[in-house]
Amino acid sequence: MGEPAGIGGEIALEAWRRRTSTSPRFVMIDDPERLERLAGRLGWAVPIREVGTPGEAVGVFESALPVLAQPLAVAVEPGRPDPANAPVVAGAIERAVRLAQQGAVAGLVTNPIHKAVMQQGGFAFPGHTEYLAALTGTPAGREVMLLACAELRVVPVTIHVALRDAIAGLTSAAIVTAGTVAADALRRDFGIAAPRLAVAGLNPHAGEDGAMGREDIEIVAPAVAALRARGIDAVGPLPSDTMFHAAARASYDLALCMYHDQALIPLKTLGFDRGVNVTLGLPVVRTSPDHGTAFALAGSGRADPGSLLAALDTAAAIAAARAAFDRTH
Known part of the structure; x- marks a missing residue:
């Protein structure tokens, strides 16, 4: 569902409208009446069909958008969130996780939530990533956020904390x-x-041999050595201002970054409308669009569904790759 006053509903409707014979089949966990009102507001002919199970959804996907009903606590207008719906949004995430754990779905794709609105409604987590870890019993620190587009994959070591706290807490x-x-x-x-x-x-220039801070000598370099000792092909610490041009990107499969913006600025510059958020380290497959709730666009029909479409494709691809890997290892 995501934040019901954001753009999640309309990009999901648009993803269904753009379906092809090879598109991943999906079922929404959402309020059917909300989706019907939204489709009507936008003038889109999207039949909404309430279903009881994901299996039932497969049979109706071609003719209607299948929905597992998750009624809102209070009706909302696009762009005007209400914290009273926070438990419903959190419940939709938990329901999706349980379906994935049961094998009823191959994975889950989460629409954007608004963290401040969620926390006003009693949500006790910084964001999706931490909540998913708690729901799945993933050990602290093993839930890792990967952002990907066709040109780049990045992982930030520290995520949703103030920059001063990210630096102080880096180990x-x-x-x-x-x-x-x-x-x-x-x-x-x-x-x-x-x-x-x-x-x-x-630090700038990876610390310039200690001239711009000793963190790269005392924290980052030992970590690179430890990764190499585990048999992982890791190089660094590298100056982050020269890591992301095309020739540099060709030399690695993933950039491991020290803080949120160091990772997300290059990712969003290269693939703003196609970026996908993937949570690594979980026992279930989870992706999401790499953008927020966009309240200013909500209800306009102008929100670009590209990132959601990429998230659906990525979830399906990961689920298939994981199944194939597990059969042979």
């Missing part, structure tokens, strides 16, 4: 955990037999 152990989880996922979920990691330095 070699956290870098090693993120790098190990990422390398495992590249093998299992992306079919890359020998993944190559480029590890960004924290």
Whole structure:
């Protein structure tokens, strides 16, 4: 569902409208009446069909958008969120996780939530990633956020914290955990037999041999050595200002970055409308569009569904790759 006052509903409607014979089949966990009102507002002829199971959804997907009903607590207008719906949104995420754990679906694709609205409604987590880890019993730190587009994959070691806290909290152990989880996922979920990691330095010029801070010498470099000792092809710390041009990107499969914006600025510059968020380290497949709720666009019909379409395709591809890997390992 995502935030019901955001663009999640309309990009989902548009994803169904753009379906082809090879598109991944999906079922919405949402309020059917909300989707019907939204389709009417936009003037889109999208039949909404309430179903009881994901299996039932497969049979109706060609003729209608299948929906597992998750009624809202209060009706909302596009662009005007209500924290009273936060438990419903969280419940939709949990329901999707349980369906994936049961094998009823191959994976889950989450529409954007608005963290502040969720927390006003009692949500106790910084975001999706941490909530998914709690729901699946994933050990702390093993839930790793990967952002991907056709040109680049990035993993930020620290995520949704203030920059000063990201720097203060950065440790070699956290870098090693993120790098190990990422390398495992590249093998299992992306079919890359020998993944190559480029590890960004924290400071400008990767610290310039200590002239611009010793974190790269004392924290990042030991982590790179530890990753290599585990048999992972990792290089760094590298100056982050020269890591993301085309020739540099050709030398690695994933950039391991030290903080949120170091990873997301190049990713969104290269593939803003096609970026996909993937949570690594979970026992279930989870992707999402790499954008927010876009309240200013909600209800206009102008939101670009490209990132959601990419997230659906990526979830299907990961699920297939993971199944094939598990059959042979």
